[in-house]
Amino acid sequence: MGYLLSKDQFGEAMRQLGKTYRIFAPVCKKGEGRFKDVDLVRYDFVSDASEIELTVESDYAFKEFMLPLSETLFFFTENQVKEADIDERPVIVFLRSCDMHAVKRLDHMYLENGSEEDWFYRRRRDLVKFALIGCSKSFDDCFCVDMGTNRTEDGYVFSVDESEGMFRCDTPDPAFAEAFAKAGGTEADVEPWCVTENQKAVTVPEDIPLSIYSDELWDEYTKRCVNCGRCTIVCPTCTCYTMQDVFYTDNGKVGERRRVGGSCMIDGYTDVAGGGQYRKTNGERMRFKVLHKIHDFRARTGYDMCVGCGRCDMVCPEYISFSNIINKVADAAGKEAGDDK
Ligand code: SF4
Ligand code: SF4
Structure with missing residues (x-):
């Protein structure tokens, strides 16, 4: 109806x-x-x-x-x-x-x-x-x-x-x-409108070789990204959070626990006890985010985490384009597949 x-x-x-x-x-x-x-x-x-x-x-x-x-x-x-x-x-x-x-x-x-x-x-x-x-x-x-x-x-x-x-x-x-x-x-009779073409096109690679982890394509983002985290805050599928306990009194036994939005792109996200940090450079963080959105999540669920809303491209102060990165990963994966032939 x-x-x-x-x-x-x-x-x-x-x-x-x-x-x-x-x-x-x-x-x-x-x-x-x-x-x-x-x-x-x-x-x-x-x-x-x-x-x-x-x-x-x-x-x-x-x-x-x-x-x-x-x-x-x-x-x-x-x-x-x-x-x-x-x-x-x-x-x-x-x-x-x-x-x-x-x-x-x-x-x-x-x-x-x-x-x-x-x-x-x-x-x-x-x-x-x-x-x-x-x-x-x-x-x-x-x-x-x-x-x-x-x-x-x-x-x-x-x-x-x-x-x-x-x-x-x-x-x-x-x-x-x-x-x-x-x-x-x-x-x-009403059918909701939907678009059937976009100005931006991406090719999400079916298979991504392990060599993508050391590919030089990520180096660009170590230089350009300023790890502000805006891309993750606006993303409808970014869900990382951190926990904060706020104590009201000096005895430290009364307070509240908060769940607060986190971001894999910002400093401190991968800090571990002993002063270790898993992803130090912004390029490594970008690699983690991108592969999570178009590979790792799909490996578990059968569909990609990214829904192509484009908000991350819209808000990035460094004009970094997520859709461009997807296509760069596809190119790198394609080259690797070609090298294997
Ligand atoms: S919005 Fe742009 S500059 Fe900020 S963390 Fe994301 S990719 Fe880096
Ligand atoms: S385009 Fe993908 S990664 Fe970017 S904000 Fe939308 S869902 Fe998130």
Whole structure:
């Protein structure tokens, strides 16, 4: 079932849904971008549909609801532990197709990776339903088509495409269809928009030889990368974190434990007891990140971790392009295969 709605009707449907759900969506923050007078699109809770940014790609990913940058997990005293409370109202998260595919990666990492689910992720995940934002065009840095993430056929409760003031919504979930009908929407056949080509193309190599570890291609990133970690903070599938215990009192027995976002690109990430550090240079860190995204994760799950959203290319202050690196790895792997013949 689908609906066509005017701007006011779509706003009314969101108002009605807002009585039950909190709405977490990309929002344009005026003047909060990297440079003066540059806007930033990041996620926030909205109270009105007009705040939702549907036409511009978001600089940051939706993951901040399920994996907040800093989350208090529990409080402790000398002999008691109490989990931190969270707002338990359900949430609708607006996201694009590449990010819907990122949800599958996050679920795998936090719910299917080992014998136990991550309880703290699970309780947030259970609150969430997804609204798919259709893509009418590819943005400059996207390479979702080659990563196979440009289409989403299920997993959302409704989709929304905006064109010339009209909103097209596909509503596979009857409960949500009712909200669109009550708002005055006209029934129609709607298929969410998706792109079928990007300006950027990547070739993800099937096999990557071990010689890639010592390939000189990584040296460039030792010089160019400034290990700021921005590429990992914006990535919808980067999930590394560190733990912090914060003590409230001088006796050191009362406090809270926090889970705080980490990054394999920054100093200190691989520090170990005794002063050791596994990946000292920025090139080594880049190698680890890239191979994790397009090789190691696939070896365990059968699909790549990177979903081709292009955000890491968008935010890098050194204009380092992840899609270029994928193609360089493919070239190096191809040369190696040729050398073997
Ligand atoms: S955003 Fe660019 S400079 Fe910063 S850590 Fe990532 S690759 Fe390096
Ligand atoms: S590595 Fe870059 S392109 Fe791939 S999912 Fe992360 S941010 Fe998006």
